[in-house]
Amino acid sequence: MLNIEKKKEGSKLELVLAGRLDTTTAPELEKELKASLDGVDELVFDMASLEYISSAGLRVLLSAQKIMNKQGTMKVLHVNETIMEIFEVTGFSDILVIE
Amino acid sequence: MKIIRGIKLGGLQQKIFNLMLVFIVALIGVYAAVSVYQQKNLSAVVEEANYEQQSSITTVSEETMKAVLDTSMSRTTALQAYIANDLFADVQADVLTLQAFAEELFEHSEFFPAHPFFEPDAAKDGIASVQMQHEADVDPERSETLGLVANMSEIMLAMFESSDKLSSCFVATADGCILYVDDRSGSYFTESGEVVSFEVRHRPWFIRAAEEKKLIFTGVELDAFTDIPGVVCAAPVYHEGKLVAVVGADIFLTAISDYVRETASEGGFLCVVNDKGQVLFSPEQDGLFKAEPSGNAPDLRKSDNAELAAFISQALKERTGLKLIEIDGKEYYLIGAPMETLGWTVLTVVEKELTHQPTDTMLARYDEINAVAMANFEEGSRHSVQTVLVLTVIVVVLAIVGALFLAGRVVKPLEHMTKRINSLSGNNQSFEMEDSYRTGDEIEILAESFATLSKRTRNYIAQITQITAEKERIGTELALATRIQADMLPNIFPAFPERPEFDIYATMTPAKEVGGDFYDFFLIDETHLGIVIADVSGKGVPAALFMMISKILVQNSVLTGLSPAEALRTVNNQICSNNREEMFVTVWLGILDTETGKITAANAGHEYPVMLKAGEQFELVKDKHGFVIGGMDGIEYREYELTLTPGSKLFLYTDGVPEAINASNEMFGTERMLTALNSEPSATPETILKNVREAVDRFSMDAEQFDDMTMLCVEYKGAENMCKCSKELVVPAEIEKLPEVLAFIESQLDEMECPVKAQMQISVASEEVFVNIANYAYKPGSGTAAVHVMHTTDPAMAAITFIDSGTPFNPLEKDDPDISLSAEEREIGGLGIYMTKKTMDDVSYEYKDGQNRLTIIKRF
Numbered sequence: 001m002l003n004i005e006k007k008k009e010g011s012k013l014e015l016v017l018a019g020r021l022d023t024t025t026a027p028e029l030e031k032e033l034k035a036s037l038d039g040v041d042e043l044v045f046d047m048a049s050l051e052y053i054s055s056a057g058l059r060v061l062l063s064a065q066k067i068m069n070k071q072g073t074m075k076v077l078h079v080n081e082t083i084m085e086i087f088e089v090t091g092f093s094d095i096l097v098i099e
Numbered sequence: 100m101k102i103i104r105g106i107k108l109g110g111l112q113q114k115i116f117n118l119m120l121v122f123i124v125a126l127i128g129v130y131a132a133v134s135v136y137q138q139k140n141l142s143a144v145v146e147e148a149n150y151e152q153q154s155s156i157t158t159v160s161e162e163t164m165k166a167v168l169d170t171s172m173s174r175t176t177a178l179q180a181y182i183a184n185d186l187f188a189d190v191q192a193d194v195l196t197l198q199a200f201a202e203e204l205f206e207h208s209e210f211f212p213a214h215p216f217f218e219p220d221a222a223k224d225g226i227a228s229v230q231m232q233h234e235a236d237v238d239p240e241r242s243e244t245l246g247l248v249a250n251m252s253e254i255m256l257a258m259f260e261s262s263d264k265l266s267s268c269f270v271a272t273a274d275g276c277i278l279y280v281d282d283r284s285g286s287y288f289t290e291s292g293e294v295v296s297f298e299v300r301h302r303p304w305f306i307r308a309a310e311e312k313k314l315i316f317t318g319v320e321l322d323a324f325t326d327i328p329g330v331v332c333a334a335p336v337y338h339e340g341k342l343v344a345v346v347g348a349d350i351f352l353t354a355i356s357d358y359v360r361e362t363a364s365e366g367g368f369l370c371v372v373n374d375k376g377q378v379l380f381s382p383e384q385d386g387l388f389k390a391e392p393s394g395n396a397p398d399l400r401k402s403d404n405a406e407l408a409a410f411i412s413q414a415l416k417e418r419t420g421l422k423l424i425e426i427d428g429k430e431y432y433l434i435g436a437p438m439e440t441l442g443w444t445v446l447t448v449v450e451k452e453l454t455h456q457p458t459d460t461m462l463a464r465y466d467e468i469n470a471v472a473m474a475n476f477e478e479g480s481r482h483s484v485q486t487v488l489v490l491t492v493i494v495v496v497l498a499i500v501g502a503l504f505l506a507g508r509v510v511k512p513l514e515h516m517t518k519r520i521n522s523l524s525g526n527n528q529s530f531e532m533e534d535s536y537r538t539g540d541e542i543e544i545l546a547e548s549f550a551t552l553s554k555r556t557r558n559y560i561a562q563i564t565q566i567t568a569e570k571e572r573i574g575t576e577l578a579l580a581t582r583i584q585a586d587m588l589p590n591i592f593p594a595f596p597e598r599p600e601f602d603i604y605a606t607m608t609p610a611k612e613v614g615g616d617f618y619d620f621f622l623i624d625e626t627h628l629g630i631v632i633a634d635v636s637g638k639g640v641p642a643a644l645f646m647m648i649s650k651i652l653v654q655n656s657v658l659t660g661l662s663p664a665e666a667l668r669t670v671n672n673q674i675c676s677n678n679r680e681e682m683f684v685t686v687w688l689g690i691l692d693t694e695t696g697k698i699t700a701a702n703a704g705h706e707y708p709v710m711l712k713a714g715e716q717f718e719l720v721k722d723k724h725g726f727v728i729g730g731m732d733g734i735e736y737r738e739y740e741l742t743l744t745p746g747s748k749l750f751l752y753t754d755g756v757p758e759a760i761n762a763s764n765e766m767f768g769t770e771r772m773l774t775a776l777n778s779e780p781s782a783t784p785e786t787i788l789k790n791v792r793e794a795v796d797r798f799s800m801d802a803e804q805f806d807d808m809t810m811l812c813v814e815y816k817g818a819e820n821m822c823k824c825s826k827e828l829v830v831p832a833e834i835e836k837l838p839e840v841l842a843f844i845e846s847q848l849d850e851m852e853c854p855v856k857a858q859m860q861i862s863v864a865s866e867e868v869f870v871n872i873a874n875y876a877y878k879p880g881s882g883t884a885a886v887h888v889m890h891t892t893d894p895a896m897a898a899i900t901f902i903d904s905g906t907p908f909n910p911l912e913k914d915d916p917d918i919s920l921s922a923e924e925r926e927i928g929g930l931g932i933y934m935t936k937k938t939m940d941d942v943s944y945e946y947k948d949g950q951n952r953l954t955i956i957k958r959f
Binding site: 001022024051053055056065069081082085089090094095 | 937
């Protein structure tokens with residue numbers, strides 16, 4: 001139920017997420033990140049087509065942010081209103097760079 | 100306190116020491132002041148006595164001297180005058196004898212042959228002899244009277260030899276010859292060995308005797324041959340009225356001047372003043388009293404010194420007293436006595452200063468003695484001052500040592516006691532009497548008192564400890580009882596979230612830790628709700644126990660299917676069968692039919708219920724009361740019915756509400772209660788109770804809550820509001836089942852046209868709850884989870900209850916995560932439940948019948 005599209009330009013990695021990031025799909029993203037974050041200094045999540053995120057998804061985003069804090073920057077793009085509210089309620093809007 | 104060399108500054112020891120020191124210093128001060136005063140006084144007295152003594156010595160000495168001088172001088176002077184007078188009187192007598200003898204010769208010249216006479220013989224110098232001389236142009240051989248008067252040779256010789264005062268005696272004839280006796284034969288020769296001539300009739304004595312025709316004394320004349328000053332006494336001799344001869348005698352003044360000179364003693368002298376006021380004899384070599392040859396001497400009677408002039412004049416006439424006269428700047432004591440024979444006077448002159456010599460000597464001696472005495476006195480004083488200083492130092496040192504010792508003795512037991520008392524702490528509270536405190540004074544009393552106090556304190560502390568422990572235990576037990584009591588009452592609201600046809604809310608605030616009020620509500624079956632409110636007589640633990648029994652009995656009776664009246668009758672009989680304490684309880688019991696809104700109720704002596712009919716105001720329902728439960732057995736209760744239309748409310752309360760009092764002891768009353776209820780009649784039961792509670796608090800202000808206060812409000816919303824589409828899904832509690840669960844919930848929500856956003860929030864919340872159950876409720880793969888979805892349209896809401904039979908666990912008790920932390924500090928745990936709480940309108944947990952029941956409600 002989660003579609004992850006990878007775009008890699010040199011050390012920049014862009015992941016376009018579509019569908020639901022929940023307890024069942026979060027491990028997929030986690031696995032993907034684990035595999036492809038080496039040597040990345042700019043990580044971008046495009047959430048234009050992401051409709052759902054639960055705490056399991058938040059957890060993956062948090063660990064990605066922790067990694068990127070050490071090796072570069074991380075941005076989150078095109079967040080919809082519902083997910084934005086979840087980011088705000090949970091304080092993630094202060095942690096993530098959301099554009 | 101600061102401690103220097105074992106002495107506590109500011110301590111008792113120092114205070115005693117200070118006191119003694121002050122006392123000693125004061126004593127020394129007084130002693131020193133008295134000493135100094137006495138010393139000064141003594142010095143003054145000595146000085147004054149000295150002065151007085153000196154002046155007294157001076158005065159007395161002066162007076163004595165004067166008196167002595169007066170007596171001795173006047174006597175001496177008189178004597179001298181007398182002696183001097185006598186001298187001249189003797190000579191006068193001799194001359195008168197010669198005169199008489201010569202007159203006799205001339206009277207009887209026929210009887211006396213011419214007597215031979217001789218010129219001076221140089222060989223006879225130094226031997227008294229009769230010698231003849233004559234004037235240059237006179238021939239002695241032709242003299243008619245010389246031979247006659249030569250008959251006087253023997254008598255004159257005899258007279259000369261018998262008198263030591265006469266320097267010569269003579270007889271001179273009127274024809275220019277002289278016959279005389281002396282021992283100076285060698286003096287009458289010229290250098291050529293011839294006898295010098297003697298101008299007899301030109302001599303002053305001859306002239307004066309012839310002129311005055313009586314005995315005369317010449318002034319001081321120089322001897323014709325020897326130039327020795329002398330006085331001549333001469334007397335004329337007449338025969339038949341004719342001057343025939345002059346007899347006389349020479350007195351060399353050497354004799355008298357020697358005499359006068361001899362009288363000159365230290366400090367005084369004699370002098371003789373003649374009738375012309377001239378000084379004749381004086382030992383003085385210069386000055387006023389210097390003797391001068393006749394004619395040259397000044398007349399003292401005419402002296403410029405008037406006092407002296409007067410004195411001399413007086414002295415020539417009579418004996419004077421002692422006179423003090425200043426002459427040439429010096430003071431003299433003078434005294435005078437006249438010499439009657441010659442009309443002269445003898446003066447005694449004493450310089451005043453000299454009379455003072457003994458006084459001065461005495462004074463000098465006295466001063467000397469005095470100086471020695473003073474020196475001794477001062478030495479003694481100094482010595483005494485030194486002694487005093489040394490004594491003072493010794494006294495001060497002794498005092499300091501003594502004070503320290505004494506103070507130490509006094510303070511030591513006190514110090515020991517203080518140390519002992521200071522060491523009292525914790526379990527070591529014992530202060531015992533010790534020998535060192537047995538000083539026999541107040542310290543011993545203090546120590547004894549303290550020991551007694553210590554013993555009492557220990558006993559008291561032991562008692563207090565016991566009482567406190569007891570109290571603590573009771574307090575703990577009461578707190579526990581309060582919790583048990585509170586837990587006994589349904590206290591989770593919303594109590595029936597899955598029952599939208601009614602809403603119920605209740606509170607109980609006991610006046611003490613545990614109260615006697617209680618409320619209760621419970622579903623009897625799917626469509627009947629039992630509602631109870633009750634008030635036990637009395638308060639505290641007994642009331643609480645009684646309340647427990649009542650609550651259980653009432654609930655049990657109702658659950659067995661009895662009607663309210665039957666239930667109350669049964670409970671009353673049960674309680675009365677064993678109620679020795681004679682406690683009772685008022686109970687209002689009602690059963691709500693949730694399909695019709697009809698309430699069947701019975702009242703066992705409880706307050707009137709208050710009812711709100713939809714769109715109206717809260718009003719008291721004056722129902723018929725039965726007797727209180729526990730009062731008497733066999734009581735029958737009457738039942739009555741109330742009908743709640745949708746939107747109606749029933750408010751139940753205990754007397755703690757209307758009987759709440761304020762500071763002026765006014766009661767809150769049912770009127771105020773109704774006003775509070777009607778201030779917001781359409782509010783939820785929870786808000787209504789809050790309104791009443793606030794009104795009571797405003798009214799009673801600081802007044803202590805007197806009685807338990809219990810309120811209950813039920814709102815009937817109507818059977819139309821009941822959910823007809825309640826559905827349930829039961830799945831194994833496994834993560835893999837999450838899509839199935841979410842699909843089920845979403846399909847239900849779709850049915851009621853739930854907004855997309857709410858739907859997603861519900862999905863997220865549901866995922867979190869279900870994942871929790873799947874992960875933690877059971878051992879993997881060993882249990883199931885039921886998901887019950889219910890929704891209503893008025894109000895528009897969805898309620899989803901998750902039920903599992905796993906480990907009891909209330910996820911709501913977990914602390915919320917701190918969302919202000921940075922990414923590095925954030926923990927991922929707890930976020931799901933937190934999100935659920937934040938996005939849902941209500942989340943409640945209940946463990947009931949061995950099941951964890953978590954309900955989330957979302958309104959939209």
